[in-house]
C-alpha cells in the first residue's frame with residue numbers, strides 16, 4: 001500500500017525527493033496553475049529555471065523559446081510573458097517551448113528533480129488527474145507519494161496546503177490509506193481541512209496573504225481562474241529536467 005506525505009514548504013521538496021517518492025509540486029498561485037494551463041493549451045514543453053540569470057542563459061541556447069516568469073509576481077521587463085495563467089492561451093503557446101522562472105515554484109521543481117522517483121505538477125485545476133497519475137506511478141514504481149505545498153519565500157501558504165488537501169482527497173483508495181495509518185499528520189490535516197472548506201473554498205483562499213497580494217496587483221482574475229477544480233486533465237511531469245504532458249504509456253511507466 002502507498003504511503004502519503006505532505007511537506008508544508010518548498011524546502012520539503014528535497015526531503016520528498018530523497019525518500020525517492022513520486023513528488024507532486026503544488027503552487028496554486030500561480031506557477032503550478034500556469035504550467036498546467038500552458039501544457040493543456042498545447043505548449044510543447046516548459047523548461048523550469050531557478051534564477052533570472054539561469055532563465056536568460058537558457059534563452060540564449062533556445063532563442064525560439066518564450067521567456068517567461070515573475071519576480072514579486074510581476075513580469076521582468078525584458079521577458080515575453082509573466083506568470084499569469086490567463087496569458088498562456090492556445091494562440092500564444094501552441095507548439096512552443098517556454099522557459100519559466102518563478103520565485104518559489106520553479107525552485108521547488110528543480111529541488112525535487114534531483115532525486116524524486118517522478119515529479120508531477122498539481123493544483124486545483126487538475127486535482128483528480130494528478131491524484132490518479134501519482135497513485136498509478138507510485139504503484140508501478142513501488143514508491144510512496146509526497147505532496148509539496150510550496151508556500152511563499154520559505155513560509156506556509158494556505159492555498160497550497162488546501163490544494164494538496166484536494167488532491168489527497170481524490171487519491172484512489174484514500175480511505176484505506178487513512179485506515180492503514182499510512183498518511184503522515186500533515187497530509188491528514190490537509191485532507192480534513194480540504195473537506196471542511198470544500199463548499200466555500202474561494203471565500204477562504206481570498207482571505208489568504210498571496211491571494212490578497214495578487215488582487216492588489218490587479219491579478220484578481222488569476223485567483224478566480226486558479227481556484228476552479230478539475231477543469232484540466234493534463235498532468236505535467238518532469239522528464240530530463242523539462243516539463244511535458246504525462247502520457248499514460250511512456251516507455252518506462254508502461255505496464
Ligand code: MLT
Nearest residue numbers: 029030031102103104105
Ligand atoms: C511563485 O512561484 O512564487 C509564484 O507562482 C508567484 C506568483 O507569480 O504568484
